[in-house]
Amino acid sequence: MSITSLLLVILLGTVAAYFLGDARSRQVAKPIGGVRHLAALPSYYASMVSLWALIPGLAVVLFWSIFDGPIIESLVRGVLPIETKNLPPEQFGLVMSQIHNIVAGVGSIEQIGLEYQPAVQRLQSLEKVSSAWMPILTIIVLVLGCLMGLAAVTAKRNARYSVERIFNITLFVCSSIAIFTTLGIILSVLFESLRFFEKVPFFDFVFGTHWSPQIAIRADQTGASGSFGVIPLIAGTLLISFIALLIAVPIGLMSAIYLSEYASTRVRNIVKPALEVLAGVPTVVYGFFAALTVAPSIRHWGDAARDWGAANDIAWLAGLSVSSESALAAGIVMGIMIIPFVSSLSDDVINAVPQSLRNGSFGLGATQSETIRKVIFPAALPGIVGGVLLAASRAIGETMIVVMAAGLAANLTINPLEAVTTVTVQIVTLLVGDQEFDSAKTLAAFALGLFLFVITLALNVIALRVVKKYREQYD
């Protein structure tokens, strides 16, 4: 019986327990003069009984599926030949997975050797036992729980209390998932990063200026020594993010100012959602746009400018070379993507500036643009800075656009027409496809992930603090 169908059985059992509980509570109520004389409504008794059935049932399935594998593994280990047990962990894992494959019907025992026959048989019988007993035990526990729940249905007992307590506990558990997620992120990237720093010294990683994550396959190989200097990646990330902000901040800010200070309600109601469309377009679409439309046209114009420069003897133009995967293309498209982000954040802070400041400025004879530039903008500046920081963290963490448009060459350059690579591109490139989990190459992705997490977290914390402080000022 598969887990899915077992869960379905549990669900059915829970529903059945609900109706049994309902019937039982009415039965209890009958001799004492109706449901009015019960401590709680019948639906609460019913819920209580169904929870009595559901929770133990689910617990059995959960524990069984967690401990089933390890216990069987250790039992099978007992019947393995002694030399197999002393193998290093990777080879031992290989043998175990071969045994599992044979039990699953892939391959034959002759391929790995007859000395594993007892282990295969053992595994086969244990799996049979496990898959037969799990549903039986679950159903027994479910029925027992239901019966105990039914026995607990008495006129005196207030079922509402227990149901509400479980409700509260469920809510609490759900809300702590956010903490576990953060914890999971930190632990997973931290542990793998520590393993990475065992292989590659920390300072080589942080201050190295050369990035080429190819590891030598043979010891005597040259040229593929694998160097993990993160500086070129950071430079590339900053270059692209800088171009993006150069586009997004002025445009986003000016549209927010125009929309909140000048535009009529009708214009605002049309333009604002139209700009928000940019925020709803998936990043993979922007990546496609950058790689297939923007980058080729930048290259085309660059080539045209070079030819023109060569024809007119302008030396610096004649030497222009545009890479087909330029930082400029990725940066421009990323800038377009974060325009609505900047504009809606700025919109919020501009609207939070009190009207009295505007009125005071108008009263002194300032024009509207003077009011905006000399009164509203300085007043909103902390909020705007916070918004720009949030936009920067967005740009640094953005993945698909750069994966598709920025390329893989780790050049240390500030020329936006050359190809650069970013932290996120390298994370994706190092981890996509098959990989073993102890090479420095794979672990490097986690070290980059840790770096990215820390940077974006810091930017966010600072930004939120700035915005909050500013809000308090006017509240």
Next chain:
Amino acid sequence: MTEQITEATPMKDTTRSLREARLKKRHAAEKRFQWYGRLSIAFGIACVLFLFYDIISKGHGAFFQTYINMEIEFDGEKLGLTPDSSEEEIRAASFNSFFKKTLREKYPAAETRREKSQLYAVFTSDMPLILRDMVIADPSIIGTKQTVSMIADDDTDVYVKHALGTDSDISRMGDFQRSIVDDLHQRGMIEKKFNAIFFSNSDSREPELAGIRGAITGSFLTLMVTLLMSFPIAVATAIYLEEFAPTNKFTDFIEVNINNLAAVPSVIFGLLGLAVFINFFGMPRSVPMVGGFVLTLMTLPTIIISSRASIKAVPPSIREAAMGMGASKVQTVIHHVLPLAMPGMLTGTIIGMAQALGETAPLLMIGMVAFIVDVPGSVTDPATVLPVQIFLWSDSPERAFVEKTSAAIMVLLTFLIIMNSTAVWLRKRLERRW
């Protein structure tokens, strides 16, 4: 006095002219400022329009596919089959050589090896298999002549769509192949039909046979997992934080965590999924279930934040009235607050789902980039999703895949537009102002 006036007038004139000049400048600055605003907005809108124009102009062609209507004689002798042949016999027959022979008979001009291979390349390489399936479906066509609508190869397709009758050399076809296609065109055998293959097939190495059905199914399964996980958890969290949580350090800590998670780059969630779900819990790679889990963690903050806002918007008087009637706290929340906050929560959930539907990076990390030909049947089958399919196709060198990629983007954007407008409609329709 006259002196005074004569003295004062020029002075007054200069101040006035100075003032007027300055005012003019100030007003010009005002105008300029307004124009900066207008231009910024125009740039933003132009980006939206150009993006859509670019995608649609590149992709609309993919909704049509070139077919070649050709009369084919299912000669029983050539195939070695009779109408009574069993299915195994039909499967064993060499449709490949039959198909090539038939083509050579129609175009005897193909003499050299190269010309012959160019002749075969007019059609999709799966054509013999399609003919075989036709015969399996209806063995009685053996010995008859049938007009078969044959799928053109992607190069033929690109040529027919963009370069027919011109000299431009955008497709990779040889001269002989081109002459055959021109001839077919002159004889009116080429037809463009709605591209049903695009919606009924899954991924393929051949652009003309590649479709998005597998990716759409994968996206659907992944989103279902995400929805089933994230909606209850997010609603429970929002209720707890708004209605039950005591004001203490721990509650603050939960809130800080949620706000920070909302800003964590999505690729980090991919790392989490890889390290925790796949390596630690040993779940399989490339399956919608794991994808759904990762997207759940990613969309939770979005849904929680909007659900909290809509719970907050329910006025306290409702709660007080319920409590006054003797309802418990839980009863108040379930019977009164939750139904009133539901539209807002649903809006937030739809927006979260739209975000999840467009997400690519974390799914790359957990291996949903595999080349998968089968349509996934359950959440534990290997699958890919629509955005990842777009990513994969955009990497393919064939020109025909550019068209397919844009068309897949159009499908994805259509889904997103539907979801987002549902959210807007729901908000307008159901949200109550107090």
